Amino acid sequence: MAQTVNVNFRLDEDVKKKMEEACADMGLSMTAAFTIFAKKVGRERRIPFEVSADPFYSESNMRRLEKIAAEINAGTAKLIEHDLIEEE
Template identity: 70%
Template structure:
């Protein structure tokens, strides 16, 4: 049997608490859940779920927002009325 080692990383305390609760509901420890994840990544050579970024933070959108801010600061922007939701 392979020798086991400790792996340490940081996460938000609320996230950890929620993860522990979900793992417990599935009858798993967090160690077992992360081991399943690591074995799946190793076997499949991929993250076993989709990882994507919010398009709001894309480079092109950030350039657009920076230009809009510069235009507003230069008095060239268009102001809109606030809409009550």
């Protein structure tokens, strides 16, 4: 068996807590989960899940939201009521 090494990195406390809870629910330690991830990346030479940016934070949407916020702050926004949209 290959020699093991320690890997240290920083992680937001809330992210760590949620991952620990999820791992515990699956009967895994965080070390086991990261080991599974590392082995899969090494074997497949890719991130084993889709990595994409949330379109909400796209540059064009952020500009649109900043414009709307400026209009609201200036009192020039035209706000209208609409029905609540429920997701299934």
